[in-house]
Amino acid sequence: MSLNTAPLAAVLLLLVCLVAPSRGSVTKRNVLFLVADDMRPEIGAYVSPDFPSPIHPKIHTPHLDSLAKKSLLLKRAYVQQALCSPSRTSLLTGRRPDTTRTHGLYHYFRKIAGNFTTIPQYFKENGYTALAMGKIFHPGHTSGGDDPISWSERNWQPDLSHWWKDMGVTWTMADDSEVVAHPLEDMQVAARAVNTLKALAKSEKPFFLAAGFRRPHLPFLCPKKFYDLYPKKAIRLPNNGFTPNLMPEVAWSYNAEMRQYSDLVDHRWYGEINVTLPDEKTLALRRAYYACTSYTDSLVGQVVDTLAELGLENNTVVAFWGDHGWNLGENAAWSKCTNFELATHAPMIIRVPGLTDSGVVTEGLTEFVDLFPTLAEAAGLEPVPLCPKNSESVQTCTEGISLLPLMSNPKRKWKSAAFSQYPRLCISGDVVMGYTMRTDRYRYTEWMLYDDARFKNLGVIHMNSVELYDHEKDPEENHNFAFDPEYKEIRQALHKQLEGGWRHALPDV
Numbered sequence: 217m218s219l220n221t222a223p224l225a226a227v228l229l230l231l232v233c234l235v236a237p238s239r240g241s242v243t244k245r246n247v248l249f250l251v252a253d254d255m256r257p258e259i260g261a262y263v264s265p266d267f268p269s270p271i272h273p274k275i276h277t278p279h280l281d282s283l284a285k286k287s288l289l290l291k292r293a294y295v296q297q298a299l300c301s302p303s304r305t306s307l308l309t310g311r312r313p314d315t316t317r318t319h320g321l322y323h324y325f326r327k328i329a330g331n332f333t334t335i336p337q338y339f340k341e342n343g344y345t346a347l348a349m350g351k352i353f354h355p356g357h358t359s360g361g362d363d364p365i366s367w368s369e370r371n372w373q374p375d376l377s378h379w380w381k382d383m384g385v386t387w388t389m390a391d392d393s394e395v396v397a398h399p400l401e402d403m404q405v406a407a408r409a410v411n412t413l414k415a416l417a418k419s420e421k422p423f424f425l426a427a428g429f430r431r432p433h434l435p436f437l438c439p440k441k442f443y444d445l446y447p448k449k450a451i452r453l454p455n456n457g458f459t460p461n462l463m464p465e466v467a468w469s470y471n472a473e474m475r476q477y478s479d480l481v482d483h484r485w486y487g488e489i490n491v492t493l494p495d496e497k498t499l500a501l502r503r504a505y506y507a508c509t510s511y512t513d514s515l516v517g518q519v520v521d522t523l524a525e526l527g528l529e530n531n532t533v534v535a536f537w538g539d540h541g542w543n544l545g546e547n548a549a550w551s552k553c554t555n556f557e558l559a560t561h562a563p564m565i566i567r568v569p570g571l572t573d574s575g576v577v578t579e580g581l582t583e584f585v586d587l588f589p590t591l592a593e594a595a596g597l598e599p600v601p602l603c604p605k606n607s608e609s610v611q612t613c614t615e616g617i618s619l620l621p622l623m624s625n626p627k628r629k630w631k632s633a634a635f636s637q638y639p640r641l642c643i644s645g646d647v648v649m650g651y652t653m654r655t656d657r658y659r660y661t662e663w664m665l666y667d668d669a670r671f672k673n674l675g676v677i678h679m680n681s682v683e684l685y686d687h688e689k690d691p692e693e694n695h696n697f698a699f700d701p702e703y704k705e706i707r708q709a710l711h712k713q714l715e716g717g718w719r720h721a722l723p724d725v
């Protein structure tokens with residue numbers, strides 16, 4: 217007996233040795249994590265009859281389009297709050313703003329909410345080298361200074377000493393030769409990412425590399441050659457330069473961000489409800505935004521192309537996302553900070569070698585909190601569990617779900633709604649939280665009284681402020697149907713669904 221068990225034990229040990237590395241380091245894929253700031257999902261790859269091109273003849277985003285051809289393209293991905301820090305904090309922790317308690321640019325989730333594991337931290341704790349360059353977390357106090365716990369080394373930031381740091385106007389073209397001598401900040405980030413990839417390719421350890429670009433965020437500064445892609449006649453005015461009919465005032469953002477630029481100070485009332493900028497200004501701003509979108513696309517291309525050159529393409533998961541949408545004069549609105557479709561809808565593209573090689577497009581409703589569990593699964597790490605109801609003391613969990621099932625079946629039944637929120641401080645002194653939900657057909661929003669000391673929805677609607685937009689009849693959200701008797705039953709059903717919240721919207725997987 218004892219003679220027989222010894223070799224058996226040896227065989228078992230050998231099996232364990234053969235199996236263990238393949239479950240560990242061998243199958244672990246690298247992750248390239250690319251972020252754009254304020255980018256609308258207006259990339260060539262998104263354009264379709266139901267999502268027309270904003271530009272004639274077309275928007276120039278060849279690099280993102282070609283990435284999308286090998287990726288899962290999420291046509292209806294929604295951020296959880298349309299402002300940099302709350303959106304990024306939510307995505308990076310995989311939890312919603314009600315859980316991270318990060319609704320503005322001040323609070324830091326580890327101080328105000330809980331010591332939550334972030335995406336890069338999860339990879340770092342699983343043996344990865346986790347590096348960041350440029351804007352990943354929103355900088356400053358709200359991330360404890362780029363959240364050092366998340367990274368293997370301090371986040372690298374570009375040199376901002378050249379003149380464009382304080383330009384003070386909404387848009388400028390940088391001279392094509394001057395940027396060679398003084399690369400713009402995102403050019404520096406791309407160059408750093410390329411060089412870092414080359415160094416990481418030589419390492420045994422898997423990597424998580426994050427590169428965050430500042431454009432197309434204001435000010436719209438990018439090289440002139442990207443403006444040249446868009447002759448002035450290619451740019452059109454929005455066809456709905458008016459604020460939604462019957463919109464409650466609390467839904468509006470008075471757009472402090474854009475009003476601070478010196479070229480807009482002459483337009484004193486601009487930013488108020490239904491006050492538009494002169495057509496010339498609107499056209500120039502739209503052109504500048506699209507130029508900077510194409511510029512960002514070119515930088516993303518530099519980094520993604522390096523993966524292929526280094527032979528890492530088949531062993532690296534790539535995620536590209538923009539932190540929220542942006543209004544370009546539609547509904548007489550500019551910028552973000554609202555619960556409207558244009559502010560909450562943002563681009564997200566995920567490439568998983570072997571799963572998305574021939575390109576997968578889904579119209580399923582998805583949320584930015586889904587990226588954490590998706591990347592963990594795609595890279596071959598332990599799945600991130602779904603958070604319990606009160607997850608303050610649970611370090612590692614998520615309020616999203618892995619999107620991998622959509623990669624094999626993009627038409628399968630998925631979430632019944634995507635949720636976002638936005639806070640307001642009203643002139644009356646009331647603090648209000650607007651909770652919004654996008655279903656297949658509708659956007660439904662309720663503005664609730666909110667206790668911001670205890671981070672609690674008080675369950676009372678502020679001044680009858682409810683919005684219901686019918687995307688089948690009114691895809692531009694020009695008319696609030698919440699008070700229309702014909703929508704009474706729909707409104708009741710949507711109210712129940714919003715109250716039920718995101719857990720009730722999960723698909724069976």
Ligand SMILES: *[C@@H]1O[C@H](CO)[C@@H](O)[C@H](O)[C@H]1NC(C)=O
Pocket residue numbers: 331365
């Ligand atoms: C938060 O979690 C990290 C990682 O587990 C740990 O190093 C750190 O000490 C924790 N901080 C607090 C305040 O518990």
Ligand SMILES: *[C@@H]1O[C@H](CO)[C@@H](O)[C@H](O)[C@H]1NC(C)=O
Pocket residue numbers: 458459460461462463489490
């Ligand atoms: C804005 O103007 C449009 C068109 O004149 C009007 O229908 C709409 O009710 C106005 N919106 C608000 C919120 O006042």
Ligand SMILES: *[C@@H]1O[C@H](CO)[C@@H](O)[C@H](O)[C@H]1NC(C)=O
Pocket residue numbers: 527528529530573
């Ligand atoms: C990556 O995978 C694709 C598709 O399976 C294959 O055609 C290509 O040769 C692979 N590239 C490398 C560098 O292995």
